[in-house]
Every structure is written in C-alpha cells, then in structure tokens.
Amino acid sequence: MMTKIAFVRKKEIPPSAPPITEVGLIGWLRQNLFSSWLNSILTVLSVYFIIIMLWDFIPWAYGGHWNTKSLRECLDLDPDVACFSVLTARWKQLLFGLYPAEEYWRPTLTFIFLLLAIVPILFPKFFRFFWFSIIYPGLAVWLLWGGSFWSISIVYVGLTLGALFFLTVIRRYLKNYMIAAILAFLFTALFFLFISNPLVGLLNVILPISLPFVESLKMGGFTLSLIVGVTGIVASFPIGILLALGRQSNLPVIKMICVGFIEFIRGVPLITLLFVASVLLNYFLPPGTNFDIVLRVVIMVTLFSAAYMAEVIRGGLAGLPLGQHEASASLGLTYWQSQRLIIMPQALKISIPGIVNTFIGLFKDTTLVSIISLRDPVGLASTIRADQKWNGIYWELYVAIGFMFFIFCWGMSQYSQYLERKLKTDK
Amino acid sequence: MSSPTFPPSESFKFSMLLSDTRYRGMSLQVITFIIFMAVFFWLVDNTIKNLALLDKDVSFNFLWLRAGYDINQRLIPYTSDSTHGMAALVGILNTLLVAFVGCIIATVLGLFVGILRLSKNWIVAKLMSAYIEGFRNVPVLLWIVMVFALLTEFTPAPRAFKGAEPEATMLFFESIAITNRGTYFPAPVLAEGAYWLLLCFGLSIVASIYFIRYANKQKKDTGKSLPTFWVSSVVIVFPTLILFFAMGQPVSLEYPYLKGFNFKDGIHLRNSFLALTLALAFYTSAFIAEIVRAGIMAVSKGQSEAAASLGLRPNKIMSLIILPQALRIIVPPLISNYLNLTKNSSLAIAVGYMDVRGTLGGITLNQTGRELESMLLLMGFYLAVSLVISSFINYFNRSFQIVVR
Numbered sequence: 001m002m003t004k005i006a007f008v009r010k011k012e013i014p015p016s017a018p019p020i021t022e023v024g025l026i027g028w029l030r031q032n033l034f035s036s037w038l039n040s041i042l043t044v045l046s047v048y049f050i051i052i053m054l055w056d057f058i059p060w061a062y063g064g065h066w067n068t069k070s071l072r073e074c075l076d077l078d079p080d081v082a083c084f085s086v087l088t089a090r091w092k093q094l095l096f097g098l099y100p101a102e103e104y105w106r107p108t109l110t111f112i113f114l115l116l117a118i119v120p121i122l123f124p125k126f127f128r129f130f131w132f133s134i135i136y137p138g139l140a141v142w143l144l145w146g147g148s149f150w151s152i153s154i155v156y157v158g159l160t161l162g163a164l165f166f167l168t169v170i171r172r173y174l175k176n177y178m179i180a181a182i183l184a185f186l187f188t189a190l191f192f193l194f195i196s197n198p199l200v201g202l203l204n205v206i207l208p209i210s211l212p213f214v215e216s217l218k219m220g221g222f223t224l225s226l227i228v229g230v231t232g233i234v235a236s237f238p239i240g241i242l243l244a245l246g247r248q249s250n251l252p253v254i255k256m257i258c259v260g261f262i263e264f265i266r267g268v269p270l271i272t273l274l275f276v277a278s279v280l281l282n283y284f285l286p287p288g289t290n291f292d293i294v295l296r297v298v299i300m301v302t303l304f305s306a307a308y309m310a311e312v313i314r315g316g317l318a319g320l321p322l323g324q325h326e327a328s329a330s331l332g333l334t335y336w337q338s339q340r341l342i343i344m345p346q347a348l349k350i351s352i353p354g355i356v357n358t359f360i361g362l363f364k365d366t367t368l369v370s371i372i373s374l375r376d377p378v379g380l381a382s383t384i385r386a387d388q389k390w391n392g393i394y395w396e397l398y399v400a401i402g403f404m405f406f407i408f409c410w411g412m413s414q415y416s417q418y419l420e421r422k423l424k425t426d427k
Numbered sequence: 428m429s430s431p432t433f434p435p436s437e438s439f440k441f442s443m444l445l446s447d448t449r450y451r452g453m454s455l456q457v458i459t460f461i462i463f464m465a466v467f468f469w470l471v472d473n474t475i476k477n478l479a480l481l482d483k484d485v486s487f488n489f490l491w492l493r494a495g496y497d498i499n500q501r502l503i504p505y506t507s508d509s510t511h512g513m514a515a516l517v518g519i520l521n522t523l524l525v526a527f528v529g530c531i532i533a534t535v536l537g538l539f540v541g542i543l544r545l546s547k548n549w550i551v552a553k554l555m556s557a558y559i560e561g562f563r564n565v566p567v568l569l570w571i572v573m574v575f576a577l578l579t580e581f582t583p584a585p586r587a588f589k590g591a592e593p594e595a596t597m598l599f600f601e602s603i604a605i606t607n608r609g610t611y612f613p614a615p616v617l618a619e620g621a622y623w624l625l626l627c628f629g630l631s632i633v634a635s636i637y638f639i640r641y642a643n644k645q646k647k648d649t650g651k652s653l654p655t656f657w658v659s660s661v662v663i664v665f666p667t668l669i670l671f672f673a674m675g676q677p678v679s680l681e682y683p684y685l686k687g688f689n690f691k692d693g694i695h696l697r698n699s700f701l702a703l704t705l706a707l708a709f710y711t712s713a714f715i716a717e718i719v720r721a722g723i724m725a726v727s728k729g730q731s732e733a734a735a736s737l738g739l740r741p742n743k744i745m746s747l748i749i750l751p752q753a754l755r756i757i758v759p760p761l762i763s764n765y766l767n768l769t770k771n772s773s774l775a776i777a778v779g780y781m782d783v784r785g786t787l788g789g790i791t792l793n794q795t796g797r798e799l800e801s802m803l804l805l806m807g808f809y810l811a812v813s814l815v816i817s818s819f820i821n822y823f824n825r826s827f828q829i830v831v832r
C-alpha cells in the first residue's frame with residue numbers, strides 16, 4: 001500500500017519580510033529610542049531639552065547683528081539677538097593681539113607653515129617632507145619676532161656642524177658614544193661662543209635680510225595661545241620621555257631627581273608656576289638678568305606638561321610585560337637600543353590617548369597666562385569688555401573663543417583616535 | 428632592564444669609567460649629582476645676592492602682622508584686624524570648601540553622565556557625548572567666567588522680588604532666592620538640645636555600620652542575606668526623627684527674607700563661590716564620566732556572562748561582579764581628578780573668590796612684598812594636599828590591585 005504524499009515542496013519558501021516594527025525607520029526608533037518605558041521617558045526628555053536649547057539659540061545666533069558700531073546700537077536695533085559686531089570690530093585683536101597691523105601677514109604665514117610642517121609628522125605618507133618640519137621652528141621664530149635672518153639660521157648651522165662633528169668622531173676615531181657626545185658638545189659650544197657672532201655680523205653686512213623686530217608683549221590672541229601651546233607640546237614630549245625613563249631607571253640619584261621633579265610639578269597648580277615665572281624668576285637668576293616673558297611662560301608650561309607627560313609614558317612603560325625588557329636584554333641590545341627598538345614604540349602606542357590628552361590639556365592651559373596679564377584670547381575678552389563701546393557683552397565673545405579652542409582640541413582628540421585605529425595590531 | 432655585563436678581561440683603566448657598563452652607571456650618577464648640586468647652589472647664590480641687593484631678608488614674621496583687608500566669604504571669624512596668617516587660613520578653608528563641594532557634585536554628575544553615555548538609547552548617548560566633548564575641549568577658565576556671567580547677568584536683582592506683583596519669585600515654597608548677588612538658602616538654627624539630636628544621629632550611623640558588618644558575616648557563614656538596605660535606613664532615620672519631635676523640634680529653619688534692597692538671614696552663597704564650584708564641577712564631571720565609562724567597559728563581557736551562567740540576577744551581577752572590578756580601574760584616576768579640581772580652584776581669582784591664592788598668594792603677597800615666602804607657603808600647601816591624596820591612591824593601589832610578579 002503506497003501512501004501518497006499529497007504535497008512535497010520542491011522550492012524553498014522565500015523568507016517573508018520582517019515585521020514593519022523591526023526594520024527601517026520604525027525598527028530603528030524602537031530599538032534605539034523606545035526599547036523600554038524608561039528609555040522612552042529619557043528620549044522624550046532629551047528631545048524636549050534639545051528643542052528648548054535650539055529654540056532660544058537659533059533665532060539668537062541667526063538674526064545676529066554683524067555691522068553695528070557698538071553694543072548700544074545692537075540693543076537699539078533688537079535686544080533679543082546676538083551682537084556679533086564685536087567680532088567684526090575686534091577679530092584682528094582676538095587673532096593677533098597687539099601685533100602691528102601692517103605685519104599681520106607674518107603670523108598668518110607662520111600659521112600656514114605650521115599646518116604644512118605638521119603634515120609630515122601626522123601622516124607618514126608625507127614623511128619625505130620632514131626636512132620642512134625641522135626648519136620650521138627657526139622659520140617661525142624669525143617670522144614672528146623678526147630681526148636678522150642670519151642670527152636664527154646660525155643656530156641651525158651650529159647644530160648641524162655639531163652633529164657632523166659627532167658623526168665624524170664616531171666613524172673615524174673612537175667608538176664611545178658618550179665621549180664623542182661630550183666632544184661634540186664642547187665643539188658646538190666653542191662655535192657659539194667664538195665664531196657665530198662675528199659670522200652673523202659679517203653676513204649682515206654682506207647680505208642683510210631682516211624683518212622689523214616685534215617685541216613679545218605685542219603678541220596676543222590666538223597667536224600667543226598657539227606659540228605657547230605648540231612650543232610646549234613639541235618640547236614637552238622628549239623631556240617627558242626622558243623623565244619617564246629616569247623615573248624607571250635603576251640609578252638611584254637620577255631616579256630621585258626625576259621623581260622629585262615630577263611630583264613637585266604635579267603637586268602645584270600651573271598658575272603658581274606661572275606666577276613664579278613672572279614674579280620670582282628674577283630672584284633665581286643673576287642680578288640684572290631680564291629675559292623675555294613669553295619665553296619664561298613657554299618654559300614653565302613646557303616643564304609643567306613634561307611632568308604630566310612623564311607620568312603618562314610611565315603608565316605605558318608599566319603596561320608592557322616585563323618579558324619585553326628581558327627578551328631585548330637577552331638579545332644583547334644595549335639599554336638605548338632596546339628602548340629605541342623594543343620598549344618605546346610599544347609603550348608610546350599604549351599611551352597615545354594619555355599623551356594626546358596631555359597635549360589638549362596644555363593647549364587649554366595656555367588661557368591661564370591671562371592671569372599674569374598676558375593678552376591671550378580670554379584676557380583680551382576682558383580688555384574688550386572694558387571698552388565703553390562693548391561694555392556688557394558676554395556670550396558673543398565667549399562663544400567665539402570657546403568655539404576656536406573646541407576646534408583645536410577636538411581636532412587633536414579625533415587625530416588620536418585615528419592614530420589608535422591605525423596602529424592597532426591585534427584583532 | 429638589566430644591562431649585559433662581561434667578565435673583566437683586563438685591569439682597570441680610567442676610560443672604563445665611561446665605557447664599561449659596570450662603572451658607567453656610577454660615573455653617570457656622580458656627574459649628574461655634581462651638575463645638579465652646582466645648579467642648585469647657583470640658584471641659591473643668585474637668590475641671596477638678589478635679596479641683598481633689594482635689602483630684603485627671608486622671614487615669615489609677616490604672618491603675625493595685621494592683614495588690614497576684608498574677605499567677604501569666610502568659614503571662620505575674620506576681620507581686617509586679623510593677622511596675615513589668619514587670612515591665609517581663611518583662604519585655605521575656602522579652597523578646601525570649593526574642592527570638597529566641587530568633588531561631590533562632579534562625582535555625582537560624572538557617574539550619571541558616564542553611565543548614560545553607555546545607554547543603548549541613541550539620542551541620550553549622543554547628548555551625553557556632546558556634554559563630555561563640550562566641557563573637555565574648552566578651557567576651564569572660560570567655563571568659570573561663563574558660568575559667572577550666567578549667574579550675574581541672567582538672574583534678577585534682589586529688588587525684583589519686591590512689591591505685590593514681583594518680577595521674580597523665590598523657589599521651593601519661598602525658601603530659596605536666586606539673585607544676581609548670590610543665592611540665599613534657609614539656614615538651620617540649632618536650639619537647646621540640638622546636640623543630643625546630632626549625637627543620636629551619629630550613634631544611629633554607627634549602629635547601622637555594625638549591622639551591615641554583622642549581615643556580611645552572616646552571609647559569609649550561612650549564605651543567607653539580610654535586608655541591609657531597609658534595616659539600616661530605618662535605623663538611621665527613625666530614632667532621630669522620633670527624638671526630633673519628642674524634644675519639641677529643636678532644629679528649625681531660618682528663611683531668607685527681603686529687607687530693603689537685599690536679602691537677610693539664611694545662608695548666602697555668593698556668585699563667585701557658586702560660579703567657581705559649578706564650573707569646576709561641570710568641567711571635572713566630563714573627565715569623570717569618561718573614567719566611569721572606561722572602567723565599566725574594561726570589565727570583559729565574559730565576566731557578566733559567567734556570572735549569569737552561575738545563576739546570578741542582573742542587579743547582583745552589577746554589584747558583585749562588575750562594580751568591584753570596574754571600581755579598581757575607576758578609583759585611582761577618579762582621585763587624581765579630585766586633585767586636579769583642587770588645583771584648578773586656584774583660578775578663583777578670575778571671579779574674585781578669595782581662595783588661598785587670592786589671600787596668601789594675592790593680597791598678602793602684594794601688601795607685604797614677601798613674594799618668596801608667600802609663594803613657598805602657597806606651593807607647600809598645594810604640595811601637602813597633593814601628597815596626601817597621592818599617598819591615598821598608592822594605598823588604594825597596594826590594597827586592591829591584582830598582584831603581578
């Protein structure tokens with residue numbers, strides 16, 4: 001007896017479309033905004049909050065006045081909208097401080113060159129242009145402060161000669177790095193003591209290239225923030241690495257000095273250090289010395305963030321397995337070789353977020369110089385508000401300044417996330 | 428980091444001090460030490476010479492001289508006849524007050540924002556990351572002046588509260604007044620017998636701590652868990668409440684009221700204090716939120732899955748498995764953020780709050796001309812705070828960190 005199977009499906013049933021509540025816009029809303037009653041309440045509250053914020057902000061900012069002569073005039077026109085005229089009137093000051101108006105091209109050019117100079121460092125694809133990043137610091141100093149071209153370039157000449165001397169000694173005469181370094185240092189010192197000045201004088205006579213000198217107190221606005229911030233960032237990184245290595249070192253004297261330095265700097269607020277720079281430093285230097293206030297601030301900010309940098313890098317060093325040190329030592333690498341080839345690349349990679357956070361912190365801390373009455377954007381904001389024409393203005397200035405800082409800092413944090421993704425070797 | 432060493436193949440030569448790894452470390456240290464001491468003595472020598480040129484000496488006697496300036500916000504009695512030392516103490520207490528209140532607000536806000544940032548709710552997560560990025564990427568000094576501007580420019584003047592139909596009203600049943608001169612809260616007034624109440628409250632807290640200990644011991648011994656939360660809340664609240672009514676309400680509230688053009692009585696929090704504390708708390712809370720998020724995310728997913736497979740309920744997984752592990756990661760950076768907040772409170776000068784930098788490092792320094800001594804004391808104070816806090820972190824790390832070789 002054959003059972004007749006009534007029906008056998010030959011083809012697979014095409015999958016039915018998922019319910020409309022699970023896909024598309026509705027599905028997304030259900031999953032992400034209204035998955036439970038608590039989430040629904042949160043969503044409604046957030047939307048309400050966003051709406052009331054934008055409700056006030058958009059008409060205020062969109063209808064803002066840009067071309068009035070004073071705050072009074074703005075209020076007469078329409079008191080409920082922004083008075084951005086203060087930015088139209090004073091943007092040059094916010095960007096350049098008291099820099100002479102006919103020389104504005106110099107800080108502008110310096111800034112453009114800065115962008116060009118960091119490209120080879122940020123993106124390895126352009127590493128062949130690294131020579132520009134090396135000559136940039138000297139170029140920037142010359143453009144910003146002016147003076148003779150030769151007195152800046154002689155520094156480069158001296159350092160290059162010193163490096164060549166070091167390499168020649170190592171290649172030709174003796175294999176000891178430390179003695180060669182000491183000799184090269186002496187050689188460079190002799191060059192700067194006895195040869196550089198007459199040489200600069202001679203070059204100034206033969207081919208005078210110079211820009212009008214601009215004194216440091218004229219610098220201000222974002223130019224000043226960038227001078228202090230960028231110099232601090234560039235200088236604090238290597239110092240931070242050395243301090244971190246010193247703190248991890250097994251030479252007790254060096255370790256003690258590094259620990260003392262780091263803990264002291266980290267224990268006091270930056271503002272007291274800036275105060276030391278502006279008030280007390282004259283006590284510690286030979287009577288009669290008086291050096292540039294911007295330079296003093298840069299040194300203090302650099303030392304400050306170097307201490308933080310050292311702790312961040314120490315965290316990275318501590319994060320490495322001990323086996324890495326032992327393995328590199330058993331391969332016969334010297335201390336510096338193993339640091340350079342094995343330890344540092346890994347430790348720095350681990351500490352990228354912390355390093356960039358320190359950079360961001362340093363850049364934000366440049367606003368503190370306003371307290372020792374240098375004219376950074378925040379200091380300038382109070383100067384502008386003290387002007388009778390703009391007395392009583394707050395948000396337009398603060399929002400603009402905050403926005404500028406936000407762009408720089410946020411850009412840095414985005415780059416650090418990109419770098420982390422790029423350097424990720426596991427997974 | 429051991430450096431390779433080689434057996435001696437030749438007798439000692441002078442150049443080995445620099446080339447032989449056995450001696451190199453020592454000679455490097457000797458050189459460093461000599462340079463360090465030379466720089467140190469050079470600085471000290473310069474300072475002595477400079478002081479001699481200015482005809483100054485180093486003395487801390489100014490601390491016992493009459494200060495001659497007023498401080499409007501103070502926690503201890505102080506008048507302009509008090510000494511500079513007293514002014515410094517007022518400043519120190521003001522700094523600690525801002526730090527203490529700021530840390531509490533920052534922790535609560537930071538926990539809240541950090542947990543919400545991990546929410547599956549898209550819009551809430553985005554809103555919280557906007558909060559974090561906004562506060563982290565703008566200088567704290569700017570936040571301080573902005574919050575100060577908000578408090579002084581957008582709040583009504585005390586006279587707006589006047590009249591039959593005032594432009595502004597007090598909040599919470601006529602108890603809190605937010606004005607452009609500061610915020611006024613009701614102040615508790617202790618009548619006779621209030622100290623018994625405080626004593627009773629203290630004893631209840633001690634009792635509840637003992638109960639929690641007992642409950643934990645019970646749980647370890649028998650596996651049964653007692654309702655600690657309910658019992659301890661009852662123990663803390665009820666005896667004090669009963670005593671409060673039994674003694675005829677010895678603690679009452681003194682409400683602020685308008686007199687003339689200003690508010691009288693109550694607790695007056697000045698805008699300078701509020702702006703500084705709130706701005707520092709908001710700013711720090713953004714960092715704390717990131718720490719909390721990182722701490723929770725660092726506990727691997729396997730942990731909560733393993734706990735679930737052991738049969739633990741979600742709230743037990745959170746309290747017994749995830750939080751203890753997350754806290755080990757969260758607490759050290761959290762405390763160092765407290766330290767940052769304390770140090771950032773030295774920006775008080777931007778809003779005219781008299782913290783220790785404003786009194787000792789500000790007016791006292793300018794009046795007496797004792798820059799060196801004032802700055803030394805100021806740095807000493809901040810260093811002491813930071814050393815106490817970092818030794819606490821070290822203690823925490825030693826007791827809670829996983830031990831590696």
